[in-house]
Amino acid sequence: MKNYCFGIDVGGTTVKMGLFQTDGHLVDKWEIPTRTEEGGKAILPDIADSALAKLAEKDISKDDVAGIGIGVPGPIDADGVVPHTANLGWGYKEVTKELSELTGVTCRGGNDANVAALGELWKGAAAGHKSGVMVTLGTGVGGGIILDGQIVIGTNGAGGEIGHIHVDDDIPWTCGCGNQGCLEQVASANGTVQLAKWMQETEPKETVLDLETMTSKEIWDAVKDGDAFACEVAERFGKYLGLALANVASTVDPEVFVIGGGVSKAGPVILDYIKKYYVKYTFKACRDAEFVLATLGNDAGIYGSAKLVIEE
Amino acid sequence: MKNYCFGIDVGGTTVKMGLFQTDGHLVDKWEIPTRTEEGGKAILPDIADSALAKLAEKDISKDDVAGIGIGVPGPIDADGVVPHTANLGWGYKEVTKELSELTGVTCRGGNDANVAALGELWKGAAAGHKSGVMVTLGTGVGGGIILDGQIVIGTNGAGGEIGHIHVDDDIPWTCGCGNQGCLEQVASANGTVQLAKWMQETEPKETVLDLETMTSKEIWDAVKDGDAFACEVAERFGKYLGLALANVASTVDPEVFVIGGGVSKAGPVILDYIKKYYVKYTFKACRDAEFVLATLGNDAGIYGSAKLVIEE
Numbered sequence: 001m002k003n004y005c006f007g008i009d010v011g012g013t014t015v016k017m018g019l020f021q022t023d024g025h026l027v028d029k030w031e032i033p034t035r036t037e038e039g040g041k042a043i044l045p046d047i048a049d050s051a052l053a054k055l056a057e058k059d060i061s062k063d064d065v066a067g068i069g070i071g072v073p074g075p076i077d078a079d080g081v082v083p084h085t086a087n088l089g090w091g092y093k094e095v096t097k098e099l100s101e102l103t104g105v106t107c108r109g110g111n112d113a114n115v116a117a118l119g120e121l122w123k124g125a126a127a128g129h130k131s132g133v134m135v136t137l138g139t140g141v142g143g144g145i146i147l148d149g150q151i152v153i154g155t156n157g158a159g160g161e162i163g164h165i166h167v168d169d170d171i172p173w174t175c176g177c178g179n180q181g182c183l184e185q186v187a188s189a190n191g192t193v194q195l196a197k198w199m200q201e202t203e204p205k206e207t208v209l210d211l212e213t214m215t216s217k218e219i220w221d222a223v224k225d226g227d228a229f230a231c232e233v234a235e236r237f238g239k240y241l242g243l244a245l246a247n248v249a250s251t252v253d254p255e256v257f258v259i260g261g262g263v264s265k266a267g268p269v270i271l272d273y274i275k276k277y278y279v280k281y282t283f284k285a286c287r288d289a290e291f292v293l294a295t296l297g298n299d300a301g302i303y304g305s306a307k308l309v310i311e312e
Numbered sequence: 313m314k315n316y317c318f319g320i321d322v323g324g325t326t327v328k329m330g331l332f333q334t335d336g337h338l339v340d341k342w343e344i345p346t347r348t349e350e351g352g353k354a355i356l357p358d359i360a361d362s363a364l365a366k367l368a369e370k371d372i373s374k375d376d377v378a379g380i381g382i383g384v385p386g387p388i389d390a391d392g393v394v395p396h397t398a399n400l401g402w403g404y405k406e407v408t409k410e411l412s413e414l415t416g417v418t419c420r421g422g423n424d425a426n427v428a429a430l431g432e433l434w435k436g437a438a439a440g441h442k443s444g445v446m447v448t449l450g451t452g453v454g455g456g457i458i459l460d461g462q463i464v465i466g467t468n469g470a471g472g473e474i475g476h477i478h479v480d481d482d483i484p485w486t487c488g489c490g491n492q493g494c495l496e497q498v499a500s501a502n503g504t505v506q507l508a509k510w511m512q513e514t515e516p517k518e519t520v521l522d523l524e525t526m527t528s529k530e531i532w533d534a535v536k537d538g539d540a541f542a543c544e545v546a547e548r549f550g551k552y553l554g555l556a557l558a559n560v561a562s563t564v565d566p567e568v569f570v571i572g573g574g575v576s577k578a579g580p581v582i583l584d585y586i587k588k589y590y591v592k593y594t595f596k597a598c599r600d601a602e603f604v605l606a607t608l609g610n611d612a613g614i615y616g617s618a619k620l621v622i623e624e
Contacts, residue, residue, distance in 0.1 A: 145564070147464060161595050166593045247559050252563060283489060285470040289467070
């Protein structure tokens with residue numbers, strides 16, 4: 001049994017890196033810049049150099065490293081191949097094969113939203129659960145599904161694309177994916193603001209919110225202050241998420257739902273709104289699923305990536 | 313390597329039984345009555361007796377039997393325990409343990425809709441696929457999800473309960489499950505009839521259909537004959553199923569969808585209506601999922617149950 005492993009979370013501007021003991025203890029974490037220029041050709045060598053330097057610094061032998069797990073922003077297949085990831089500059093890239101060759105260590109890869117889910121189920125809000133669904137309410141709405149400890153990758157890497165579940169025929173603008181009516185359009189940070197604006201256009205109401213400049217945080221603050229309009233927005237947000245997660249439950253019936261991302265910083269109040277509608281829409285047998293707020297924050301990705309290379 | 317196994321499909325009135333070679337060849341199939349009286353206490357002994365008698369008849373040694381797979385109508389957990397199955401008369405029952413004790417052969421169990429899906433992926437319409445979703449449009453709407461060759465059972469045995477995906481807030485009557493707006497209410501055989509009646513109540517239209525006595529089959533026959541109202545019903549049916557399956561795709565991203573059950577006997581025309589809306593609602597990456605009609609009919613259950621005890 002080897003004692004160490006790395007969890008890497010590649011983002012568009014920085015790469016988060018973690019050195020872990022294989023029991024899940026985080027030994028050290030740090031960041032390096034993501035150099036996306038020239039087709040992102042320096043990204044993997046930078047990661048390899050930084051990981052190997054960390055081993056030298058800590059006086060850890062490569063023989064004592066179980067592997068390197070790496071999360072990337074986009075689809076990646078079970079063989080660690082990325083077809084194309086625009087925001088890293090990559091075209092087709094055999095990520096885990098290259099990183100393994102650069103480091104001499106076994107590598108495994110996963111999509112960033114999926115590995116975040118794995119991280120929360122391993123050492124975060126849902127620790128101890130074998131099946132769970134994580135929804136990340138950030139700039140977009142990401143999702144990751146873990147069944148019996150394994151990520152649901154999907155045929156096209158689209159397993160857990162919960163943000164693109166269709167929730168409303170009437171949403172009048174278009175999602176980044178090209179469809180109309182996606183959960184992401186009304187439940188991400190920006191989506192919540194768009195939802196509030198749409199509701200005001202449909203039926204103007206008194207509110208403390210500045211409709212031009214409001215943020216998702218301000219909407220949730222207004223909910224907590226009892227602003228009637230903000231509370232209506234929260235109801236609609238809860239309805240969309242509750243409906244989408246009820247339909248996820250009728251599909252994979254998880255033990256737990258983990259809600260993370262910037263929007264979730266509003267706290268337990270968002271769970272109340274989601275659960276109210278989840279219970280209304282879900283199949284009877286699934287009504288008692290747990291709902292928890294994510295606890296690992298930006299570290300979920302390095303934890304989950306590390307878990308990719310740890311067999312239990 | 314043992315050469316034989318049994319696939320058993322327990323229904324409310326008859327038990328379908330199949331003796332298979334472990335390469336998937338069906339050696340013999342037959343039926344016995346399901347004796348549900350006295351808490352269904354005779355059901356498993358009857359199955360055991362019938363299986364052992366078949367071995368004697370065929371002069372096959374028990375040592376050459378890999379196992380008995382059994383599908384039951386209701387939730388059953390990974391340990392083969394049924395909490396309660398009303399239509400068999402069973403309360404809590406350790407199905408596979410009891411059947412194994414009665415026969416001296418290893419047993420594994422699954423839900424009937426799930427094993428039907430496994431059967432279609434093994435030897436039916438989706439043979440060769442490792443991941444797929446089957447929807448059975450019969451009296452109700454059943455579903456089964458197979459990922460990487462394994463049934464998605466779910467925490468509460470509700471994996472693949474596609475019939476209870478919520479598809480419409482406006483459906484004015486209540487589903488058997490107690491919710492309102494379930495796919496089953498508008499896409500099962502009876503549901504299609506209810507849908508047609510509801511559409512006529514909302515907006516009466518000319519049609520060749522007798523609104524009092526019409527069946528699902530008659531609606532689809534009218535679609536093929538070009539009846540404008542029947543075609544509107546088919547559009548709505550396609551929209552509901554296409555929407556539900558698009559949301560399933562955003563969750564588990566399968567290779568293939570298998571459509572079975574009595575309604576599917578209408579033929580390829582129903583796939584056209586489903587796919588039209590699936591493509592509209594699904595996440596871009598999932599658009600090329602295959603749609604096929606089930607081919608094993610009532611034998612899907614015995615094939616899938618047999619597959620439960622065959623490791624490949």
